[in-house]
Amino acid sequence: MSRILVTGGAGFIGSHLVDELIKAGNEVVVYDNFSSGRKEFLENSLSTGNVELVTGDLLNLEMLTKAMEGIDLVYHLAANPDIRLGTSVTDTDLKQGTIATYNVLESMRKNGCKNIAFSSSSVVYGEAKLMPTPEDYGPLFPISLYGASKLGSEGLISAWVGTFGIKAWIFRFANIIGTRGTHGVIFDFIHKLKKDPSRLEVLGNGLQEKSYMEVIDCSRAMIHVVNNFDDQLNYVNLGSSNTCSVSRIAQLVIEESGFSDVSIEFTGGDRGWAGDVPKAMLEVKKLNDSGFKCEFQSDEAVRFTAKSLIKEIGLGV
Amino acid sequence: MSRILVTGGAGFIGSHLVDELIKAGNEVVVYDNFSSGRKEFLENSLSTGNVELVTGDLLNLEMLTKAMEGIDLVYHLAANPDIRLGTSVTDTDLKQGTIATYNVLESMRKNGCKNIAFSSSSVVYGEAKLMPTPEDYGPLFPISLYGASKLGSEGLISAWVGTFGIKAWIFRFANIIGTRGTHGVIFDFIHKLKKDPSRLEVLGNGLQEKSYMEVIDCSRAMIHVVNNFDDQLNYVNLGSSNTCSVSRIAQLVIEESGFSDVSIEFTGGDRGWAGDVPKAMLEVKKLNDSGFKCEFQSDEAVRFTAKSLIKEIGLGV
Numbered sequence: 001m002s003r004i005l006v007t008g009g010a011g012f013i014g015s016h017l018v019d020e021l022i023k024a025g026n027e028v029v030v031y032d033n034f035s036s037g038r039k040e041f042l043e044n045s046l047s048t049g050n051v052e053l054v055t056g057d058l059l060n061l062e063m064l065t066k067a068m069e070g071i072d073l074v075y076h077l078a079a080n081p082d083i084r085l086g087t088s089v090t091d092t093d094l095k096q097g098t099i100a101t102y103n104v105l106e107s108m109r110k111n112g113c114k115n116i117a118f119s120s121s122s123v124v125y126g127e128a129k130l131m132p133t134p135e136d137y138g139p140l141f142p143i144s145l146y147g148a149s150k151l152g153s154e155g156l157i158s159a160w161v162g163t164f165g166i167k168a169w170i171f172r173f174a175n176i177i178g179t180r181g182t183h184g185v186i187f188d189f190i191h192k193l194k195k196d197p198s199r200l201e202v203l204g205n206g207l208q209e210k211s212y213m214e215v216i217d218c219s220r221a222m223i224h225v226v227n228n229f230d231d232q233l234n235y236v237n238l239g240s241s242n243t244c245s246v247s248r249i250a251q252l253v254i255e256e257s258g259f260s261d262v263s264i265e266f267t268g269g270d271r272g273w274a275g276d277v278p279k280a281m282l283e284v285k286k287l288n289d290s291g292f293k294c295e296f297q298s299d300e301a302v303r304f305t306a307k308s309l310i311k312e313i314g315l316g317v
Numbered sequence: 318m319s320r321i322l323v324t325g326g327a328g329f330i331g332s333h334l335v336d337e338l339i340k341a342g343n344e345v346v347v348y349d350n351f352s353s354g355r356k357e358f359l360e361n362s363l364s365t366g367n368v369e370l371v372t373g374d375l376l377n378l379e380m381l382t383k384a385m386e387g388i389d390l391v392y393h394l395a396a397n398p399d400i401r402l403g404t405s406v407t408d409t410d411l412k413q414g415t416i417a418t419y420n421v422l423e424s425m426r427k428n429g430c431k432n433i434a435f436s437s438s439s440v441v442y443g444e445a446k447l448m449p450t451p452e453d454y455g456p457l458f459p460i461s462l463y464g465a466s467k468l469g470s471e472g473l474i475s476a477w478v479g480t481f482g483i484k485a486w487i488f489r490f491a492n493i494i495g496t497r498g499t500h501g502v503i504f505d506f507i508h509k510l511k512k513d514p515s516r517l518e519v520l521g522n523g524l525q526e527k528s529y530m531e532v533i534d535c536s537r538a539m540i541h542v543v544n545n546f547d548d549q550l551n552y553v554n555l556g557s558s559n560t561c562s563v564s565r566i567a568q569l570v571i572e573e574s575g576f577s578d579v580s581i582e583f584t585g586g587d588r589g590w591a592g593d594v595p596k597a598m599l600e601v602k603k604l605n606d607s608g609f610k611c612e613f614q615s616d617e618a619v620r621f622t623a624k625s626l627i628k629e630i631g632l633g634v
Contacts, residue, residue, distance in 0.1 A: 090426070094419050098469055102411050109407070126475060138455025141550060142472050143479025152415055152469030155459055158443060162460025163592040233458060275480040 005029040005071045007058060007104060008078030010037030012180050013119065017075060017219040018045045024223065026050070031067050033057040036081050041180050058100035065107040073115040075222065076104050081183050083123070083146040084273050090145060097149025098156070105160045117169040117226050120154050122211070122237070122280050123147035124172060132283035135172070135235050144275030154235075161233045169226050174239030174282050177305040178215030179312065185246060185272075186305050187313075189253040194315050197259045203272035206247035206264075210280045211239035214301040217294045224292045236290075237282040244298040246272075249306075252299070256306040257315055322346040322388045324375060324421060325395030327354030329497050330436065334392060334536040335362045341540065343367070348384050350374040353398050358497050375417035382424040390432040392539065393421045393470075398500050400440070400463040401590050407462060414466025415473070422477045434486040434543050437471050439528070439554070439597050440464035441489060449600035452489070452552050461592030471552075478550045486543050491556030491599050494622040495532030496629065502563060502589075503622050504630075506570040511632050514576045520589035523564035523581075527597045528556035531618040534611045541609045553607075554599040561615040563589075566623075569616070573623040574632055 004021055008014040009030030014037065021028050022045045029052045030042065045051045056063040058078055068074075080096040101118070108116065125133045126141040142148050157168045181187050192200055213221075221238045229236065247264075254262045270278045296304060321338055325331040326347030331354065338345050339362045346369045347359065362368045373380040375395055385391075397413040418435070425433065442450045443458040459465050474485045498504050509517055530538075538555045546553065564581075571579045587595045613621060 090423055091419065094416070094473075098415060099411070102408065106407055124472075126479070136455045138453045138457060139552060140455060140457050140468075140472070141475035141478075141552075143476060145473075145476045145480060148469070148472035148476035151457075151472035152465070155441075155457070155465035155468035155472075156411075156462075158458035159460060159462045159465035159592070161458075162443070163462060235456060235458075275476070 001025050001027065002072040003027045003029070003070055004073045004075065005031055005068060006075045006077060007031045008037065010034060010039060010042055011077065011081065012182050013176055013215055013218060014077045015041035015180060016215045017077065017222060018042060018051065020219045020223055022048050022050055029054060029067060029071065031056055031064065032078065036182050058103050059095060061103045061107060064103055065110050068107040068111045068113055071111065071113050073117065074104060074108060074113060075117045076101060077119045079149070080146065083144055083275065093145045093149035097146070098152035101153035101156050105156055108166065109164055114166045116157060116166060117222060118153065118157055118171065120150045120170050120172045121147065122172050122174055122239070122282050123277060124151045124154065127277055131279065131281040133281065134283040135237055135286055143277060158233055168233050169229060170235040171222055171225065172235065172237045172282065173218065174211035174213045176215050176218045177212050177301055179308040181305065181309055185249055186253060186302065186309060189250060190309050190313050193253070193257050193259060193262065194313065197262065199263045199265055200250055200254065202246060202250050202264055202266050204246065204267060204269050204276070206250065206266050207245060208271060208276065208278050209243045209245045211243050211282050212298040212301045213239045213294065214296040214304060217296060221287060221292055224290070228290045236286050237284050238287060239282040239284050240294045240297045240301060241284055242298050243281050244302050248299070249302050252303050253306045256303065256310055318342050318344065319389040320344045320346070320387055321390045321392065322348055322385060323392045323394060324348045325354065327351060327356060327359055328394065328398065329499050330493055330532055330535060331394045332358035332497060333532045334394065334539060335359060335368060337536045337540055339365055339367055346371060346384060346388065348373055348381065349395065353499050375420050376412060378420045378424060381420055382427050385424040385428040385430055388428065388430050390434065391421060391425060391430060392434045393418060394436045396466070397463065400461055400592070410462045410466035414463070415469035418470035418473050422473055425483065426481055431483045433474060433483060434539060435470065435474055435488065437487050437489045438464065438467045439489050439491055439556070439599050440594060441468045441471065444594055448596065448598040450598065451600040452554055452603055460594060475550055485550050486546060487552040488539055488542065489552065489554045489599070490535065491528035491530045493532050493535045494529050494618055496625040498622065498626055502566055503570060503619065503626060506567060507626050507630050510570070510574050510576060510579065511630065514579065516580045516582055517567055517571065519563060519567050519581055519583050521563065521584060521586050521593070523567065523583050524562060525588060525593065525595050526560045526562045528560050528599050529615040529618045530556045530611065531613040531621060534613060538604060538609055541607070545607045553603050554601050555604060556599040556601050557611045557614045557618060558601055559615050560598050561619050565616070566619050569620050570623045573620065573627055
């Protein structure tokens with residue numbers, strides 16, 4: 001049993017991870033500012049009595065340092081969840097990404113906490129020339145401000161490993177989807193259909209194509225990586241083994257909605273917004289070779305998520 | 318003729334770059350907080366009347382945004398010059414590196430300035446497994462806080478290219494040495510010998526080995542790269558074609574000092590301090606293939622620098 005702090009632990013991915021950590025018999029401190037996290041996501045895990053909830057912001061270094069007392073391992077998941085915000089307000093990802101990660105590392109240093117697991121992202125690869133993209137790919141030139149904050153955070157973590165001797169596990173996530181989702185393409189499609197079941201607007205030409213991973217698979221994979229990789233600095237792509245296009249997602253969401261005669265309308269262009277990567281496919285050999293198996297591949301993860309979120313959100317019919 | 322802003326333009330490398338930019342007929346705005354820059358480094362260039370000097374900090378976004386008016390191209394060189402500080406105070410590089418770069422980019426965006434050249438560093442490669450290290454090397458795991466700030470800055474710049482359509486040139490510097498140097502191994506050795514000509518303490522075992530580039534070569538190379546590389550995002554290693562060990566540097570500095578019977582004392586260990594990279598050698602094919610030629614290779618650059626800095630600093634004999 002370990003005492004584990006999860007930043008963003010009340011969020012979409014964080015709350016699922018907390019569920020899995022509790023199942024495995026750990027004590028968990030959830031640190032969340034509830035900007036997108038929700039207390040009801042923690043209903044089950046709070047009821048076990050093994051979760052302590054701290055409502056705090058990562059930019060509050062003093063509060064964070066206090067919460068870090070006696071912690072063995074930090075899962076640092078908190079971040080601005082909406083990658084698209086970076087185009088209008090430019091300092092959101094810098095603050096809630098890079099600077100927040102600095103604060104996590106500094107509060108660990110002050111408390112002698114030596115272990116961090118971090119949710120980085122496939123967006124650090126930018127528009128990679130090699131797909132599926134392996135972990136050792138270079139150069140790393142993200143095209144979104146969100147991606148810049150993930151790369152900046154990775155650099156801070158590797159510097160802390162090299163300078164202060166901590167141990168780190170860096171996960172580079174595919175698109176993570178599933179229940180409790182609060183943003184992203186499936187979430188958006190459902191809300192659009194709820195508003196107008198006769199048409200579905202799709203940003204871009206629909207050919208954008210990415211790896212998707214179901215959120216419980218993702219949570220299990222994180223814990224698996226921490227338990228099975230033992231270098232001082234470990235970095236592993238987390239994703240399923242294939243991709244799904246945005247057109248296909250639109251089709252799957254419409255199928256699951258039960259609506260007929262929905263006209264799909266593409267806004268055109270090769271990407272949904274400035275900073276969107278048109279195609280992302282991760283090489284997941286490192287994860288699979290370590291003995292991990294996903295429950296869902298991309299297509300099934302999308303269908304499962306569409307079904308679950310339609311139940312959560314409701315289509316008003 | 319362009320109107321060019323140079324951050325850190327009164328510093329060691331910046332002031333040499335300003336000299337070269339003025340020679341090429343440009344108007345230059347120097348933006349410097351004089352934390353390590355010196356007005357006397359700009360003596361020659363100021364006398365031409367084509368340099369405007371702004372004393373300001375990059376963390377002052379308002380002042381920076383004002384200085385950015387009418388600028389065609391920014392050379393962003395300002396940074397914490399002492400890579401070793403990162404082990405005692407941990408937020409110096411975050412502020413003077415990553416956040417400062419964010420402010421440069423944001424002030425460019427506000428003024429519609431579309432071109433940035435940036436002094437990154439070979440330290441973004443961390444302890445690279447491949448040497449000489451090419452530009453497309455991955456993964457990028459710097460081991461110093463200084464390195465983290467360079468990687469974080471690169472990510473911000475590539476995000477600005479991808480999101481706001483600016484054009485960028487990223488230079489990954491070898492160790493840059495030469496006249497006006499205010500830090501680094503040669504500088505330290507001369508100061509140690511000045512204090513005690515009978516012995517020279519060398520941090521580490523002396524086997525640390527890196528590429529060195531003379532600062533005027535470096536300044537010419539930066540301008541060459543901006544003029545000869547035309548992608549939206551360009552990234553080029555800047556260094557000479559070979560390396561020099563720390564032992565050899567000690568030997569060269571002692572030779573140039575004229576002192577005899579200096580005992581060299583090694584503190585031991587494979588690196589000078591936590592966060593020091595024991596060996597760094599850059600592949601410079603991209604630079605050389607573009608038609609650039611260094612005046613000095615590593616060994617000659619070290620000897621030339623030792624000679625010049627001994628003249629600047631004086632040995633008190």
